Amino acid sequence: MLRIFLSTFIFLFFTACTTSSILITDNKPPQNEELSTSTILKIPVPVRQHGYKNFTTTVLTNELELDDFLKKVNNNNSWNKKENFINSLTLTTIDFKKYNLLLYRITESSGSTVLAVDAPTGTHKHIVIGIGRDKPNVGTTDMAYYALAYRVAKSVKDVTFDNGLKKNVIKNKKLTFRKKSEVPKDCLEWFDGCNNCGRVGQEGDVACTEIACTSYEPFKCTKWK
Numbered sequence: 001m002l003r004i005f006l007s008t009f010i011f012l013f014f015t016a017c018t019t020s021s022i023l024i025t026d027n028k029p030p031q032n033e034e035l036s037t038s039t040i041l042k043i044p045v046p047v048r049q050h051g052y053k054n055f056t057t058t059v060l061t062n063e064l065e066l067d068d069f070l071k072k073v074n075n076n077n078s079w080n081k082k083e084n085f086i087n088s089l090t091l092t093t094i095d096f097k098k099y100n101l102l103l104y105r106i107t108e109s110s111g112s113t114v115l116a117v118d119a120p121t122g123t124h125k126h127i128v129i130g131i132g133r134d135k136p137n138v139g140t141t142d143m144a145y146y147a148l149a150y151r152v153a154k155s156v157k158d159v160t161f162d163n164g165l166k167k168n169v170i171k172n173k174k175l176t177f178r179k180k181s182e183v184p185k186d187c188l189e190w191f192d193g194c195n196n197c198g199r200v201g202q203e204g205d206v207a208c209t210e211i212a213c214t215s216y217e218p219f220k221c222t223k224w225k
Contacts (some may be wrong), residue, residue: 039156040120040127043101043149045088047115051079052105052145053223056189056198057209060101061154061174066094092151099151100172104161106146107222112136115146120159127156131163168196171210189223198223 054076060066070089073082094101106115116132129148152159152172161168183190183206189198194217197208 035120035122035124035127039124039153040159041092041151042117042120043088043092043151045147045149046081046084047117047148048144048146049079049081049085050145051076051082051085052147053107053143054078055103055105056196056200056207057105057168057170058103058200058207059170059172059174060103062096065174066096066101089149094151099153102150102152102159102170102172104148104150104159104168104170106131106148108133108135108144108146113144117148120150122160124153124155125157127152127159129159129161131161133163167211168209169211184221186225187221187223188225189221191217191220191222193217193219196222 051073054073055069058069060069066089070086073079073086076082079085089101112135114134116134118130118132120127120129122128148161150159154172156172158172159170161170183197189196191197192208195208195211197206199205200207
């Protein structure tokens, strides 16, 4: 009888310990927060537009910057339906005390490429937007320009655009200006090996995305004058 009692006690003791250890080590990954339109709102601008070649990815932080940007769009003649783009931006209420306007430009080597944009996920500080690319084996060879527009709360630190091949992290603030360095004068937009850059304004200042890279790829001019 004593042997049976001891065997039962030992069995229950080890069972209790095993169950306890499972509960302690069962760490679930953190769940993404629900992102409402008060955090980020997609503005329905035309996805593809020839005139998008005239600007690079940019973050507008106040009304004056938006007005200056729209003036440049109005003065440019290389758009096919610029009014659709302008109306989309002006009809969306943006309180620049609370929000920034993020314009994300995408360049594709073929107009046959179809983009599928996912709904924003992540947290209220770090947002991720997935972009699917359906590129046929045989397509046109014309350069195609796409753009996405978002109203983003100023409390958001960055927005990452992930196309499955590369992640572009855009800081939710006015893009910093960098030196022109040794970039050819006739090069208007380029890939510096890590970030996408472009000349802006009459002075030809340079604005770049702000991706942190541990290694750099070769320099490549993506748009010549």
